[in-house]
Amino acid sequence: MKYSNQEIRELTDLTQQLLAKEALQKADMPSLVQAMQFHEYRYYVLNDPLVTDFEYDKLYTALKKLEAAHPEAILPDSPTQRVSPDLIDGFNTVAHTVPMLSLDNSYNEEDLFDFDKRLKDLTEEENISYVVEPKFDGSSIAIIYEDDVLTRGATRGDGVEGEDVTPNVKTIQSVPIKAAFAQHGIKKIELRGEIVIRRDVFQKINELREQKGEKLLANARNSAAGALRVKDPREARARGLDAFMYQIGYAVDADGNDLLHSKFTNHHDNMALLASLGFRVPLAESGLCKNISEVDAFIKNWEAKRETYEYDTDGMVIKANLREVQDKAGFTAHHPRWAIAFKFKAKQATTKLLDVEFQVGRTGAITPVGKVSPTQLAGVTISSISLHNEDIIRQKDLRLGDTVLIERAGDVIPYVVKAMEELRDGTEQKLVFPTACPVCGSEVEKPEGEAVWRCVNAECEAQVEERMIHFVSKDAMDIDGMGRDIVKRFYGLQLLKSIEDIYHMDYDKVLELDGWGEKSVERLKNGIEESKQRKPERLLYALGIRHVGLTTAKTLMQAVENLFDLANLSMEQLQELPDVGPKVAQSVYDFFKVPANIQMLEHFNEIGLQFQKEAKPAGENKLNGKTFLFTGTLNKMGRNEAKQLVEDNGGKLISSVSKNLDYLVAGEKAGSKLSKAQAIASIKIITEDEFLQMIA
Numbered sequence: 001m002k003y004s005n006q007e008i009r010e011l012t013d014l015t016q017q018l019l020a021k022e023a024l025q026k027a028d029m030p031s032l033v034q035a036m037q038f039h040e041y042r043y044y045v046l047n048d049p050l051v052t053d054f055e056y057d058k059l060y061t062a063l064k065k066l067e068a069a070h071p072e073a074i075l076p077d078s079p080t081q082r083v084s085p086d087l088i089d090g091f092n093t094v095a096h097t098v099p100m101l102s103l104d105n106s107y108n109e110e111d112l113f114d115f116d117k118r119l120k121d122l123t124e125e126e127n128i129s130y131v132v133e134p135k136f137d138g139s140s141i142a143i144i145y146e147d148d149v150l151t152r153g154a155t156r157g158d159g160v161e162g163e164d165v166t167p168n169v170k171t172i173q174s175v176p177i178k179a180a181f182a183q184h185g186i187k188k189i190e191l192r193g194e195i196v197i198r199r200d201v202f203q204k205i206n207e208l209r210e211q212k213g214e215k216l217l218a219n220a221r222n223s224a225a226g227a228l229r230v231k232d233p234r235e236a237r238a239r240g241l242d243a244f245m246y247q248i249g250y251a252v253d254a255d256g257n258d259l260l261h262s263k264f265t266n267h268h269d270n271m272a273l274l275a276s277l278g279f280r281v282p283l284a285e286s287g288l289c290k291n292i293s294e295v296d297a298f299i300k301n302w303e304a305k306r307e308t309y310e311y312d313t314d315g316m317v318i319k320a321n322l323r324e325v326q327d328k329a330g331f332t333a334h335h336p337r338w339a340i341a342f343k344f345k346a347k348q349a350t351t352k353l354l355d356v357e358f359q360v361g362r363t364g365a366i367t368p369v370g371k372v373s374p375t376q377l378a379g380v381t382i383s384s385i386s387l388h389n390e391d392i393i394r395q396k397d398l399r400l401g402d403t404v405l406i407e408r409a410g411d412v413i414p415y416v417v418k419a420m421e422e423l424r425d426g427t428e429q430k431l432v433f434p435t436a437c438p439v440c441g442s443e444v445e446k447p448e449g450e451a452v453w454r455c456v457n458a459e460c461e462a463q464v465e466e467r468m469i470h471f472v473s474k475d476a477m478d479i480d481g482m483g484r485d486i487v488k489r490f491y492g493l494q495l496l497k498s499i500e501d502i503y504h505m506d507y508d509k510v511l512e513l514d515g516w517g518e519k520s521v522e523r524l525k526n527g528i529e530e531s532k533q534r535k536p537e538r539l540l541y542a543l544g545i546r547h548v549g550l551t552t553a554k555t556l557m558q559a560v561e562n563l564f565d566l567a568n569l570s571m572e573q574l575q576e577l578p579d580v581g582p583k584v585a586q587s588v589y590d591f592f593k594v595p596a597n598i599q600m601l602e603h604f605n606e607i608g609l610q611f612q613k614e615a616k617p618a619g620e621n622k623l624n625g626k627t628f629l630f631t632g633t634l635n636k637m638g639r640n641e642a643k644q645l646v647e648d649n650g651g652k653l654i655s656s657v658s659k660n661l662d663y664l665v666a667g668e669k670a671g672s673k674l675s676k677a678q679a680i681a682s683i684k685i686i687t688e689d690e691f692l693q694m695i696a
């Protein structure tokens with residue numbers, strides 16, 4: 001190892017300090033260079049980076065800025081001057097025919113338009129068309145074909161020299177061993193592309209590693225880079241690699257004439273040609289744009305659905321489509337001037353796990369929440385992060401003081417991917433789960449087969465508070481003017497002590513509070529009054545019974561006329577209801593056996609909350625408990641409207657074809673549900689019109 005553990009820790013601390021600094025100065029330049037050399041070694045040589053690309057880019061950009069302002073202070077070994085990380089022993093080092101450059105980065109719309117303007121000034125072109133492609137987050141590769149045969153595959157290395165990984169490249173299904181280049185007059189060609197791993201394949205790899213007790217890989221890129229350099233090609237084949245080609249580096253005919261300027265003059269056409277020869281290219285997922293505004297729109301559209309793409313991407317690459325424009329623009333030592341990467345907001349970041357708080361939810365569930373040093377992740381500042389439960393903490397062996405890799409993908413809440421074990425200095429502490437409720441001190445329990453510890457005291461302050469917050473929330477009673485913060489404040493001041501108190505607020509006292517006036521109090525009053533009209537299923541959901549979500553609450557209310565009737569159902573009767581399993585049944589049953597709960601409900605009834613389902617006018621029971629399912633396109637009504645009609649007429653909806661289904665309403669282009677239903681004799685298949693006649 002080039003760096004000792006002590007040095008690794010020092011350089012990581014230094015990195016965190018540099019990243020945290022508001023404005024870096026000339027005096028920071030040597031530290032920046034030192035830190036970045038270390039991270040390049042981790043990235044290129046060990047395939048095991050300790051910072052994210054985003055963090056590295058941030059340092060790189062800062063250093064470049066400082067160097068531009070203080071050229072006299074540029075260090076000869078600065079990564080901007082040319083990175084030459086050591087190559088690992090074992091593979092032959094080979095020179096690239098043409099250096100493999102990097103890309104300049106952009107982060108927002110403004111950067112993009114600046115790039116377009118720069119390029120227009122440089123080339124004196126008025127209109128420039130672009131191709132936009134995904135920026136694959138994998139490991140780059142250069143592949144040479146001579147006389148139609150794959151002769152060499154090399155990693156990027158330092159851009160000038162890479163490692164010969166031909167045997168491993170040959171195991172990749174999406175890289176043809178032979179391709180008909182000669183038909184197009186090509187004797188020798190070098191293609192540039194990216195080795196990637198599909199996201200689901202990567203997940204499986206990590207699951208396997210976890211089972212075997214091996215270190216988890218941080219992301220698909222590390223996994224691809226690692227797989228490309230294993231010593232045994234059979235092992236490489238087992239790693240599920242894919243390859244996308246996105247550039248021609250070099251091409252000559254039999255007489256050694258360069259073809260890039262005569263034949264391959266249009267990037268989009270080049271990609272189509274490669275596709276026709278059997279290569280995997282990002283054609284379907286790329287855009288050919290007439291101008292930079294179209295590029296901007298294409299990127300926005302893509303970023304929104306980026307999480308649904310099968311491969312990890314960390315941005316998009318924008319390339320001038322025409323060789324003529326590319327030639328006029330040329331290159332810097334670092335990147336082409338005719339292309340730029342647009343970086344998405346980072347999904348991953350590293351930060352320090354400073355502390356753990358144990359939060360108690362409305363059902364008593366105790367959730368460990370990690371406090372981390374504030375860090376930017378996918379555009380928001382993260383300072384706390386759920387650690388889910390004890391099992392997960394154990395599995396990942398998270399310790400206080402650990403540097404952790406965190407991730408936030410799409411709508412998923414941020415989570416800890418792994419602890420960076422190599423950064424431990426021995427002062428980290430194992431997390432100790434509380435043996436009593438951290439809020440009320442009561443006993444905690446963890447039933448067999450569950451992962452979550454719970455506080456057993458229903459009167460626990462935290463539970464009471466969370467139950468109130470749930471009660472007023474949007475899907476529940478939706479009380480206008482009252483949300484989490486207000487409930488907490490009122491509870492803290494003892495203006496609210498229980499859910500019942502919500503309907504007996506002392507508004508005079510509220511009026512005395514800072515920030516409250518006649519208007520806001522009036523709004524609160526109205527919000528509370530108005531909530532009394534919520535349907536009984538909303539009230540049932542608002543009660544916060546464990547396992548009873550809004551859908552289950554609706555199911556339960558379909559079985560009875562009055563919410564109180566639920567108190568009379570036995571465990572067996574409850575379990576007979578659709579979608580009600582033993583867990584839900586037990587939880588509902590238990591709730592109605594607690595006298596305090598019944599008292600609360602009786603009180604709610606007295607003050608005018610809704611318990612009785614709205615009586616259906618006579619004749620609205622035409623569907624009489626029969627079950628329905630819709631498939632295909634409906635012409636006369638929307639899906640939701642159709643479903644509402646079923647419910648309003650006393651029918652029931654189910655979500656899949658089975659013997660329990662009475663009617664399948666088949667619209668246009670009905671698919672597999674229709675064929676499934678045809679196989680079950682008892683199901684009546686009807687048209688949309690026939691359905692409407694049934695309720696007419």
Ligand code: IVH
Nearest residue numbers: 101102103133134135136140194246317336
């Ligand atoms: S073109 C001369 N296109 O991004 C231009 N690169 O940050 C060469 N990358 O080293 C690159 N997807 O490994 C290009 N569609 C794409 C790409 C792509 C990913 C990688 C490539 C490059 C790095 C630069």
